[in-house]
Amino acid sequence: MKASKFLMATALTAVAGLGANSASAQSMTLCWAAWDPANALVELSKDFEAQSGIDMEFEFVPWPNFADRMLNELNSNGTLCDLLIGDSQWIGGAAENGNYVKLNDFFTAEGISMDDFIPATVTGYAEWPKGTPNYWALPAYADVVGWTYRRDWFERPELQAEFKEKYGYDLGVPASLEQLKDIATFFQGREIDGKTVYGAAIYTERGSEGITMGVTNALYNYGFEYGNPENPYKELDGYVNSEGAVAGLEYYKALYDAGAAPGSSNWYMGENIDAYKSGQVALQMNFAFIWPGVNADPNVGGDRTGYFANPPGPAGQFAQLGGQGISVVANTDNMDGALAYIKWFAQADVQAKWTEMGGASAMRSVVEAPGFSDAQPYNQAFLDSMAIVKDFWAEPSYASLLLPMQSRVHNYVIAGQGTAKEALDGLVKDWVEVFEDEGLR
Amino acid sequence: MARRVRGLSDRAIAWLFVGPSIVLLLAVNIFPLIWTINLSFTNFKANRLRDVEYIGLRNYERILTDTDTWNSMQATAHFLFWTIFFQVLIGFALAYLINKKFKGNDLWTTIIVLPMMLSPAVVGNFWTFLYQPQIGLFNYVVEFFTGIDSSSFSMIGDVNLAPWSIVIVDTWMWTPFVMLICLAGLRSIPDSIYEAAECDRASKWRQFWTLTVPMVLPFLMLAVLFRGIENFKMFDLVVQLTGGGPGSLTTLTSIDLKREAFEKWRTGYASAYAVILFVTVFGLASIYVKALNKVKER
Numbered sequence: 184m185k186a187s188k189f190l191m192a193t194a195l196t197a198v199a200g201l202g203a204n205s206a207s208a209q210s211m212t213l214c215w216a217a218w219d220p221a222n223a224l225v226e227l228s229k230d231f232e233a234q235s236g237i238d239m240e241f242e243f244v245p246w247p248n249f250a251d252r253m254l255n256e257l258n259s260n261g262t263l264c265d266l267l268i269g270d271s272q273w274i275g276g277a278a279e280n281g282n283y284v285k286l287n288d289f290f291t292a293e294g295i296s297m298d299d300f301i302p303a304t305v306t307g308y309a310e311w312p313k314g315t316p317n318y319w320a321l322p323a324y325a326d327v328v329g330w331t332y333r334r335d336w337f338e339r340p341e342l343q344a345e346f347k348e349k350y351g352y353d354l355g356v357p358a359s360l361e362q363l364k365d366i367a368t369f370f371q372g373r374e375i376d377g378k379t380v381y382g383a384a385i386y387t388e389r390g391s392e393g394i395t396m397g398v399t400n401a402l403y404n405y406g407f408e409y410g411n412p413e414n415p416y417k418e419l420d421g422y423v424n425s426e427g428a429v430a431g432l433e434y435y436k437a438l439y440d441a442g443a444a445p446g447s448s449n450w451y452m453g454e455n456i457d458a459y460k461s462g463q464v465a466l467q468m469n470f471a472f473i474w475p476g477v478n479a480d481p482n483v484g485g486d487r488t489g490y491f492a493n494p495p496g497p498a499g500q501f502a503q504l505g506g507q508g509i510s511v512v513a514n515t516d517n518m519d520g521a522l523a524y525i526k527w528f529a530q531a532d533v534q535a536k537w538t539e540m541g542g543a544s545a546m547r548s549v550v551e552a553p554g555f556s557d558a559q560p561y562n563q564a565f566l567d568s569m570a571i572v573k574d575f576w577a578e579p580s581y582a583s584l585l586l587p588m589q590s591r592v593h594n595y596v597i598a599g600q601g602t603a604k605e606a607l608d609g610l611v612k613d614w615v616e617v618f619e620d621e622g623l624r
Numbered sequence: 625m626a627r628r629v630r631g632l633s634d635r636a637i638a639w640l641f642v643g644p645s646i647v648l649l650l651a652v653n654i655f656p657l658i659w660t661i662n663l664s665f666t667n668f669k670a671n672r673l674r675d676v677e678y679i680g681l682r683n684y685e686r687i688l689t690d691t692d693t694w695n696s697m698q699a700t701a702h703f704l705f706w707t708i709f710f711q712v713l714i715g716f717a718l719a720y721l722i723n724k725k726f727k728g729n730d731l732w733t734t735i736i737v738l739p740m741m742l743s744p745a746v747v748g749n750f751w752t753f754l755y756q757p758q759i760g761l762f763n764y765v766v767e768f769f770t771g772i773d774s775s776s777f778s779m780i781g782d783v784n785l786a787p788w789s790i791v792i793v794d795t796w797m798w799t800p801f802v803m804l805i806c807l808a809g810l811r812s813i814p815d816s817i818y819e820a821a822e823c824d825r826a827s828k829w830r831q832f833w834t835l836t837v838p839m840v841l842p843f844l845m846l847a848v849l850f851r852g853i854e855n856f857k858m859f860d861l862v863v864q865l866t867g868g869g870p871g872s873l874t875t876l877t878s879i880d881l882k883r884e885a886f887e888k889w890r891t892g893y894a895s896a897y898a899v900i901l902f903v904t905v906f907g908l909a910s911i912y913v914k915a916l917n918k919v920k921e922r
Contacts, residue, residue, distance in 0.1 A: 251886065258671040258889065280671055379758075379775070390867030446757035448781025449867050463758070579672070583888040590692070594871030598783045620667075620890075 320508025367442025382442030404496025405431030715802025748864025809843030
């Protein structure tokens with residue numbers, strides 16, 4: 184009797200186990216940040232589900248916790264994600280620690296060519312080491328920091344006249360970062376339609392990566408370099424803290440002091456969107472992913488808003504790269520399904536549909552298609568911005584490089600402690616220590 | 625007959641009962657502690673595959689000579705001292721008031737303890753709105769009473785105000801906890817003692833200082849101990865409120881430690897940091913508990 188019960192229990196367990204295996208082979212989890220494009224991807228992925236018979240599940244984490252949650256997942260060899268659309272800076276660590284699957288052979292076998300994608304996105308989202316043809320992701324979502332402005336305010340004749348009289352040139356899309364600061368200062372504390380408005384919403388967030396993603400748009404354009412391009416790890420002094428870099432940091436502080444909304448000492452994407460959509464600011468720094476939402480907004484959308492790429496500074500015109508690539512997590516128990524998804528996603532028609540649904544394809548056939556630049560009011564600004572991108576370190580130790588930058592820059596720009604030179608000298612010291620720890624110096 | 629149960633000695637039975645607890649304690653407390661101490665002498669990074677090297681006291685040396693660490697210690701000390709100071713002061717005053725019998729006593733008690741029932745993350749989040757210079761209620765109230773323009777100052781963005789902004793929120797949230805403990809203390813004092821004091825013609829002021837305060841003191845010290853330990857590891861509320869900024873002015877040690885351990889993934893370094901904090905808290909708490917026991921013995 185006992186033996187028969189034991190056998191039955193064993194059989195049931197085995198059947199249940201088989202069932203579980205069978206279910207997991209038919210479903211797959213894609214992990215990404217919780218934001219509008221992720222919702223578009225859910226819709227887009229229904230086509231994949233219909234074609235492949237694989238159920239797609241999604242794990243979306245809000246941006247402020249995205250890095251913590253996903254890097255913990257990768258570092259603990261978790262099995263939550265089969266596919267991960269991870270931040271561009273994670274690629275070095277994920278590649279070297281074996282968290283992502285190298286995709287070169289797969290791309291070759293499936294005829295997927297990186298030449299089909301915007302070069303900056305390939306470098307930023309897929310390559311490790313940078314500048315080498317070693318691919319760990321497929322460019323999935325092209326993004327970059329740019330600006331939106333209140334075109335309806337800019338076009339008011341009385342404001343135009345006052346601005347021209349004060350600054351000697353026309354109020355319009357700024358031709359330089361200095362002009363952008365003039366405009367922000369001009370609008371700061373101004374009364375418009377009975378409401379006090381302010382100059383600009385810029386990135387100042389302390390806790391994750393916010394202020395770094397903002398300040399780099401000034402630093403690059405004033406001459407900041409991550410190190411000697413020939414020898415980046417060993418020669419930081421004179422590049423990170425060059426005269427131009429110091430001027431760039433001083434510029435960002437001046438912009439914050441003169442033109443940022445009061446209380447914006449810890450603002451990132453969400454806060455900037457809120458400030459702009461609620462009519463508090465004339466200018467908004469933000470990643471381009473928000474532009475479709477701004478365009479559709481009943482208060483500030485349509486003709487009331489204009490878009491432009493980060494303006495040039497004395498050392499050139501650059502913009503901070505955002506965006507992500509899609510990678511296969513090495514720990515997946517559904518490798519075939521995950522690769523099938525990448526293959527499906529890399530098709531030109533899927534990429535075109537992805538852009539139509541609210542995604543941002545990095546595929547050249549999509550963004551270089553005739554009519555793309557005029558299809559949406561922000562597309563030209565997007566193309567202009569993608570042509571001038573630079574990215575933060577993507578080294579395995581990127582977080583160790585990011586945190587001191589957050590601290591040093593916030594300390595100077597927001598807390599007003601010390602000088603720009605001291606902040607950047609301190610940053611050199613911190614980064615040297617990180618590279619020494621990593622054995623790169 | 626009573627000494628033995630199915631052949632097991634009393635000692636064996638005792639071990640049988642306490643054994644699982646001891647095993648659990650070893651597994652979840654003692655082993656991780658020993659492991660952490662071990663890791664603190666290494667350059668281990670939990671997200672890297674490279675070999676782990678023992679580097680002696682290097683991590684401890686770096687932590688103790690790092691100005692950022694001392695800054696966060698200083699920020700923590702400021703936060704600890706002032707939150708406990710205000711919470712004890714206001715908590716005791718509230719308890720003293722609530723202890724008097726008046727109409728609606730229970731309702732007021734419930735209203736006062738509401739803040740401590742909220743999640744710290746939620747509290748941190750909504751205080752960011754209260755502190756908003758343009759729309760925040762806090763700035764508006766300050767403007768109402770002082771005439772200072774509400775949009776002219778930012779509680780969480782100003783270097784001088786930010787350390788106080790976290791003190792205010794923590795005090796708002798946890799003063800009720802101190803109040804409840806004090807209330808328990810006040811209600812444990814028998815009325816007969818006050819009646820005797822009245823017979824001896826002791827003034828209310830004298831009764832307060834010679835009866836109420838000494839008899840509530842052990843409770844108050846217990847509240848200080850609880851709040852001290854809690855605030856030493858304060859994390860969520862401050863992260864939500866200021867993110868540790870502006871600069872690093874509100875980066876408390878727990879925030880600093882978390883960034884070292886789970887953002888930079890310097891596991892060895894963070895272990896050493898954790899050991900230093902553990903020794904500090906353990907040392908201070910031990911001294912404090914001895915003092916508490918002495919007060920109780922009086």
